[in-house]
Amino acid sequence: MTVSERIEQLKSEALSAVASGDSTAALEAIRVRFLGRSAELTEIKKSIGTLSPEERKEVGRSSNRASREIEAALDSRTEEVAAREREERLREEAVDVTLPGVPFPKGHLHPSQRIIDDVVDFFVGLGYRVAEGPEVETDYYNFTALGIPPGHPARTMQDTFFVDEGLVLRTQTSPMQIRTMLAQEPPVYVVCPGRTYRRDSDPTHTPMFHQIEGLAVDKGLTLGHLKGTLAAMARHVFGEDVQIRLRPSYFQFTEPSVELDVSCFICGGTDPGCKVCKGAGWLEMLGAGMVDPGVLEEVGYDPEEYTGYAFGMGPDRMAMVKYDIHDLRLFFEGDLRFLRQF
Numbered sequence: 001m002t003v004s005e006r007i008e009q010l011k012s013e014a015l016s017a018v019a020s021g022d023s024t025a026a027l028e029a030i031r032v033r034f035l036g037r038s039a040e041l042t043e044i045k046k047s048i049g050t051l052s053p054e055e056r057k058e059v060g061r062s063s064n065r066a067s068r069e070i071e072a073a074l075d076s077r078t079e080e081v082a083a084r085e086r087e088e089r090l091r092e093e094a095v096d097v098t099l100p101g102v103p104f105p106k107g108h109l110h111p112s113q114r115i116i117d118d119v120v121d122f123f124v125g126l127g128y129r130v131a132e133g134p135e136v137e138t139d140y141y142n143f144t145a146l147g148i149p150p151g152h153p154a155r156t157m158q159d160t161f162f163v164d165e166g167l168v169l170r171t172q173t174s175p176m177q178i179r180t181m182l183a184q185e186p187p188v189y190v191v192c193p194g195r196t197y198r199r200d201s202d203p204t205h206t207p208m209f210h211q212i213e214g215l216a217v218d219k220g221l222t223l224g225h226l227k228g229t230l231a232a233m234a235r236h237v238f239g240e241d242v243q244i245r246l247r248p249s250y251f252q253f254t255e256p257s258v259e260l261d262v263s264c265f266i267c268g269g270t271d272p273g274c275k276v277c278k279g280a281g282w283l284e285m286l287g288a289g290m291v292d293p294g295v296l297e298e299v300g301y302d303p304e305e306y307t308g309y310a311f312g313m314g315p316d317r318m319a320m321v322k323y324d325i326h327d328l329r330l331f332f333e334g335d336l337r338f339l340r341q342f
């Protein structure tokens with residue numbers, strides 16, 4: 001076979017390979033195979049210098065023509081195949097915007113959390129700071145520093161979980177009063193939401209529950225400031241129309257101590273058969289009072305210079321009243337059918 005015949009053969013091999021090349025990658029491989037640096041046609045061109053002058057002319061012309069034809073065939077076939085590949089890709093990657101989405105379940109705030117957020121927002125709006133503290137608390141902060149020394153009957157009343165010698169699960173958020181005052185100088189304006197624990201379980205008591213403590217210490221604070229602050233808070237949480245009343249009470253760390261009732265925001269005290277207030281017209285809401293001078297002394301504040309008020313409320317109870325829920329245990333069972341209602 002002459003060199004020219006071999007060139008013709010390579011050309012027709014290449015053209016039929018191109019014609020059946022059905023992807024841009026396959027066509028690129030064909031280009032390398034027939035026109036690449038070590039392709040046979042390329043070798044032939046490199047060897048032209050060793051040929052006789054007549055052969056040289058003939059082989060030069062036919063090899064160049066063969067390259068051009070293969071090149072042209074590759075170009076047009078590649079264009080065709082690339083267009084088809086592009087279309088296929090578009091078809092495969094198409095997004096059907098009319099398909100229904102995957103539903104993402106919406107979360108709910110727990111009823112207690114809604115009250116906590118509401119109360120905390122209210123006090124932050126008045127300029128109070130939010131402080132949080134440990135749930136495993138020392139006996140000293142939870143009791144002694146609050147006027148409840150070892151052996152005091154109030155310790156039994158609070159159904160305490162004892163963790164270890166000198167450590168309890170806090171039975172109230174009131175120890176945050178002591179922690180806050182020890183950590184700063186007056187004036188103090190804080191609210192302290194958190195979990196608290198007592199050995200108790202029935203429809204209105206759970207071993208874990210929430211409290212929100214409040215403390216203000218400044219020059220010249222009176223029971224009037226306490227009353228005005230709590231009245232504004234009650235209206236913020238339960239509605240503009242609610243009234244409050246203070247009843248005398250007793251706590252070891254306040255003097256005088258009060259309990260605060262809120263007028264029934266369901267019947268306003270007009271319905272003797274009201275399910276929420278049971279006809280009383282009032283709902284017990286929280287404990288409060290003027291900080292006992294002994295407590296101020298305990299933390300190194302001068303009770304001659306400063307006075308303060310404190311209050312402690314149960315947001316779970318408040319949620320029961322606000323959302324008309326009769327069993328506190330439902331709050332902590334994690335049943336979604338219950339939680340979804342809020």
Ligand code: DAH
Pocket residue numbers: 171172173174213214251253254286287288289309310311312313
């Ligand atoms: N810590 C009290 C309790 O759990 C509630 C309380 C009463 C908090 C009076 C106070 C307060 O700050 O002044 O029963």
